[in-house]
Amino acid sequence: MSVSINELALPGVQKLRPYEPGKPVEELERELGITGIIKLASNENPLGPSPRVIEALQAQMPELARYPDGNAFQLKQALAAIHGVDLNQVTIGNGSNDILELIARAFVGTDNEVVFSEHAFAVYPIVTQAVGATAVVVPAKAWGHDLDAMAEAVTERTRVIFVANPNNPTGTCVGGDALKAFIRSIPVTALVVIDEAYFEYAQDLFAGYVSASEWLDEFPNLLVTRTFSKAYGLAGLRVGYGISSAEISDFLNRVRQPFNVNSMALAGALAALADKTHLAEGLRINREGLAQYEVAFETMGLDWIPTAGNFISVDLQCDGREVFNRLLHEGVITRAVDNYGMPSFLRITVGTADENTRCIEALKKVLAGVKKND
Numbered sequence: 001m002s003v004s005i006n007e008l009a010l011p012g013v014q015k016l017r018p019y020e021p022g023k024p025v026e027e028l029e030r031e032l033g034i035t036g037i038i039k040l041a042s043n044e045n046p047l048g049p050s051p052r053v054i055e056a057l058q059a060q061m062p063e064l065a066r067y068p069d070g071n072a073f074q075l076k077q078a079l080a081a082i083h084g085v086d087l088n089q090v091t092i093g094n095g096s097n098d099i100l101e102l103i104a105r106a107f108v109g110t111d112n113e114v115v116f117s118e119h120a121f122a123v124y125p126i127v128t129q130a131v132g133a134t135a136v137v138v139p140a141k142a143w144g145h146d147l148d149a150m151a152e153a154v155t156e157r158t159r160v161i162f163v164a165n166p167n168n169p170t171g172t173c174v175g176g177d178a179l180k181a182f183i184r185s186i187p188v189t190a191l192v193v194i195d196e197a198y199f200e201y202a203q204d205l206f207a208g209y210v211s212a213s214e215w216l217d218e219f220p221n222l223l224v225t226r227t228f229s230k231a232y233g234l235a236g237l238r239v240g241y242g243i244s245s246a247e248i249s250d251f252l253n254r255v256r257q258p259f260n261v262n263s264m265a266l267a268g269a270l271a272a273l274a275d276k277t278h279l280a281e282g283l284r285i286n287r288e289g290l291a292q293y294e295v296a297f298e299t300m301g302l303d304w305i306p307t308a309g310n311f312i313s314v315d316l317q318c319d320g321r322e323v324f325n326r327l328l329h330e331g332v333i334t335r336a337v338d339n340y341g342m343p344s345f346l347r348i349t350v351g352t353a354d355e356n357t358r359c360i361e362a363l364k365k366v367l368a369g370v371k372k373n374d
Helices: 027-032 050-064 075-085 095-105 123-130 145-154 176-183 199-205 246-253 263-274 275-302 320-329 352-367
Strands: 090-093 114-116 134-138 158-164 192-196 222-227 240-244 311-315 345-350
Touching: 027 320, 050 263, 075 090, 075 199, 075 263, 090 095, 090 246, 095 123, 095 158, 095 192, 095 222, 095 240, 095 246, 095 320, 114 145, 114 311, 123 134, 145 158, 145 176, 176 192, 199 275, 240 246, 263 275, 275 311, 275 320, 320 345
Parallel strands: 114 134, 114 158, 158 192, 192 222
Antiparallel strands: 090 240, 222 240, 311 345
């Protein structure tokens, strides 16, 4: 009997489109034969990691033949102290994406629904479809979460609700009062996952921002995710975490792979937490970079979505994918977001002042040769 591999794959996986990462510099160099490329596609920190992180990684290198601490004790201890929670309320992941997948694997079945917003992070539909659950996508409101509509979309089949705050790729943010009222409205039969990957930037940029981690004692069905990939500049190490009730964390750890976070990542994350000066400098660079883009967009007559992250989504009033491709030939990697339902937009990561200037000048050049939407 002849059987195709496609038939062997799970139904949800058969229809799954893989996550599309930002284009690597090395790949573009190979394709176009150009050098001096700048990458403003993946919301990475242009400042890079703290010098303390580099020192910690160098100190860790002689131990690479040993397995890492599978319980991540030291990092958990530091995070528990920061958040005022017990050690068993912290789950460490291979990036916060790992935590999102663990949530789906531990709590979502084929008969369940997962609720999230239009224009929300691409990993939400991926983990939902991978476990064979039903995605309930709620239309956005002013490019952000319509919390009232999301609450109304919850049924007895709902097991998880994902809320990115701030949201990627739109940069929109929900204030503390509105978010807390939303969580209070959700039955305890559904987990509310607040994805705070851009927490540090939002705290710096958005008046009225409150981390949902402050409400863990009040809501037993609440889980908050964070990452070291953005403000701490550790995207290449892949380390993030979730904080929740001890009960939720226990189930996540039952499906978590042993040694899911390597020893270098654990050491780097611990060192990053200790360098508040470096973090503050990164936030300053981001503030100034966003102002640089906003002034340029206003001069160019372009609209943009006010952002609470380290990126900005601009409406080019034309085919965003075409502009993205043309910018590649200028040695500038940005992010087309047509796959997020935003075909005329481009998402641009805030870089150094020089990188931002180069991107702006390249964008002006490219837009001069692109047909505008009618």
